[in-house]
Amino acid sequence: MSISTTPRKGKVRRRPHEHASFRNIRWCFLWATLVVAGASGVLLFLGTNMELAALLFSIYALQALVAEFMGVRVSAGKVSMPRRPVGLWAIALFWRTRAAPNEIDSLISLPQKGLGVVELERVHGGSMRLLLPDKHSKHALFAALLHLRPGVPILRAS
Numbered sequence: 001m002s003i004s005t006t007p008r009k010g011k012v013r014r015r016p017h018e019h020a021s022f023r024n025i026r027w028c029f030l031w032a033t034l035v036v037a038g039a040s041g042v043l044l045f046l047g048t049n050m051e052l053a054a055l056l057f058s059i060y061a062l063q064a065l066v067a068e069f070m071g072v073r074v075s076a077g078k079v080s081m082p083r084r085p086v087g088l089w090a091i092a093l094f095w096r097t098r099a100a101p102n103e104i105d106s107l108i109s110l111p112q113k114g115l116g117v118v119e120l121e122r123v124h125g126g127s128m129r130l131l132l133p134d135k136h137s138k139h140a141l142f143a144a145l146l147h148l149r150p151g152v153p154i155l156r157a158s
Contacts (some may be wrong), residue, residue, distance in 0.1 A: 020144040023071035024116070024133045031065035038062075064093040072130055074144040079104065081120070084129045097128060101148040109138065109156045119157075 038058025045051045067082040083097040099122060108119040116132030118141065132138050142154055 019076075020074040020140060021071050022073075022130075022132050022137045022141055023069065024131050026133065027068045027131060028065060031061055031068055034061035035065055063095055067093055067096050070096065072132065072141065074141065074148065076148070077101075079120070079145070079148075081128060081130055084131065099128075101145070104145065104149060104152055106153040106155055107142060107145065109154065111156065112158075 041054030073080045078098045083094045105121045105123045110117040115135040118130040121127040
């Protein structure tokens, strides 16, 4: 195996923060555990009325696992995140949602809820809660969003 130290000839240049992705592994593990529990419930309640409930729970947990595994993604044209409405429990996760950078009104850090909890408020109303793994991911998200939309207010709830 050889390592080349010559510069690449391609014209691909990436600016810093052009694309960022943040995944919360703890929530992925929780959803994976719930998928296994739901699938076990389907097998346990096979042939009873509870089979359908266990199947629906397993499907819900599976979609939440996929949405959480994809994480929060910041790219040039959009911010994509798990759809976790504010006001509902963190366990309420309904696939994914997107927001263009110009739709973001403000970012609110919620340290009392956890080190990586951020509320993203939209210009036309509505907000989404982002559960990031730690405060370093939160600061990286702020930097990536400030790169996309300079001047977006970043607030801290006390």
